Amino acid sequence: MIRIYLAGPDVFLPDAEEQGERKKALCQKYGYEGVFPLDSDLDPDAYPDPRRFGMAIYHGNLRLISSCKLVIANLTPFRGPSADVGTVFEMALALGRGMRIMGYSNDPRPFAERSREFVTKCGLKNQTTFEDFGLRDNLMIDGALDTAGWPMVVPKAPVQDLGRDLTAFEECLRIVRPL
Amino acid sequence: MIRIYLAGPDVFLPDAEEQGERKKALCQKYGYEGVFPLDSDLDPDAYPDPRRFGMAIYHGNLRLISSCKLVIANLTPFRGPSADVGTVFEMALALGRGMRIMGYSNDPRPFAERSREFVTKCGLKNQTTFEDFGLRDNLMIDGALDTAGWPMVVPKAPVQDLGRDLTAFEECLRIVRPL
Numbered sequence: 304m305i306r307i308y309l310a311g312p313d314v315f316l317p318d319a320e321e322q323g324e325r326k327k328a329l330c331q332k333y334g335y336e337g338v339f340p341l342d343s344d345l346d347p348d349a350y351p352d353p354r355r356f357g358m359a360i361y362h363g364n365l366r367l368i369s370s371c372k373l374v375i376a377n378l379t380p381f382r383g384p385s386a387d388v389g390t391v392f393e394m395a396l397a398l399g400r401g402m403r404i405m406g407y408s409n410d411p412r413p414f415a416e417r418s419r420e421f422v423t424k425c426g427l428k429n430q431t432t433f434e435d436f437g438l439r440d441n442l443m444i445d446g447a448l449d450t451a452g453w454p455m456v457v458p459k460a461p462v463q464d465l466g467r468d469l470t471a472f473e474e475c476l477r478i479v480r481p482l
Numbered sequence: 483m484i485r486i487y488l489a490g491p492d493v494f495l496p497d498a499e500e501q502g503e504r505k506k507a508l509c510q511k512y513g514y515e516g517v518f519p520l521d522s523d524l525d526p527d528a529y530p531d532p533r534r535f536g537m538a539i540y541h542g543n544l545r546l547i548s549s550c551k552l553v554i555a556n557l558t559p560f561r562g563p564s565a566d567v568g569t570v571f572e573m574a575l576a577l578g579r580g581m582r583i584m585g586y587s588n589d590p591r592p593f594a595e596r597s598r599e600f601v602t603k604c605g606l607k608n609q610t611t612f613e614d615f616g617l618r619d620n621l622m623i624d625g626a627l628d629t630a631g632w633p634m635v636v637p638k639a640p641v642q643d644l645g646r647d648l649t650a651f652e653e654c655l656r657i658v659r660p661l
Contacts, residue, residue, distance in 0.1 A: 361625025383562025399578020446540025
């Protein structure tokens with residue numbers, strides 16, 4: 304069965320394990336095996352300090368990615384106007400290794416609009432320019448997805464729970480079907 | 483001469499070109515050739531719409547990265563508690579392709595502390611957990627740099643201009659010297 308690495312800030316949800324199970328169930332529905340970043344199932348007590356535990360998670364994630372054929376990245380903005388950096392890292396690493404990638408976001412707003420709103424909302428003294436190419440996030444992200452063959456997938460109607468909604472995720476599974 | 487790709491949100495500075503020149507001059511001082519993301523020197527008028535121009539920049543950056551042996555990523559937080567996603571993308575892609583990577587940040591605070599401060603400052607209703615491994619950013623970033631041999635470089639003393647200071651960048655050039 305083709306394995307799909309489920310990259311995303313879903314791991315930071317208080318119900319991360321359950322979110323992983325929901326995503327895996329959807330993968331199964333479409334004939335895939337979902338691999339969630341927490342699947343390494345590491346024991347924090349096995350490491351002498353938090354730093355070593357963090358490093359073990361890093362290596363665990365690399366192993367999981369290597370075991371998959373495709374990465375579906377949840378690029379919903381996380382603590383800022385852009386996607387979670389850990390997710391972007393995993394997606395780009397996979398691409399660099401020649402793997403296939405897809406991505407979705409539960410926030411369909413254009414990147415420039417979202418960035419400007421963010422700067423205003425957070426009262427940041429902005430001294431940098433805004434990327435404005437009509438894309439959904441930084442052009443390296445949109446560029447990679449478009450080039451890979453599937454532009455960023457977004458929900459057709461606004462969703463209630465940006466952190467958990469799986470409409471766009473399921474759409475990825477539908478689109479990628481003839482892998 | 484060994485070419486180094488200078489990834490970073492420096493490209494969003496109003497004086498981006500000058501910042502690029504400053505970084506290139508430092509590279510030269512250490513015997514390297516610095517390659518700045520704006521070096522593709524694309525003409526926006528040559529593209530039918532902003533989206534195509536954005537895509538051209540993406541492909542231009544990939545070409546520049548391919549022409550280099552090492553990426554030095556400016557991982558100073560950008561519009562949020564983490565590094566700029568475009569920079570992280572480029573660093574991870576390079577790593578996936580088997581290139582060498584280094585990174586620096588002008589903000590030496592631990593990631594967990596910075597993330598909590600950010601959520602408070604921006605009045606976000608936080609419903610997600612905080613990564614707390616005593617690292618400088620998301621564990622995929624620190625994990626990659628540590629594994630590559632050089633943990634994230636930070637300035638020894640606080641710097642005035644987080645967006646432009648090149649103390650930590652120069653330290654990268656010093657450390658990498660015996661490439």
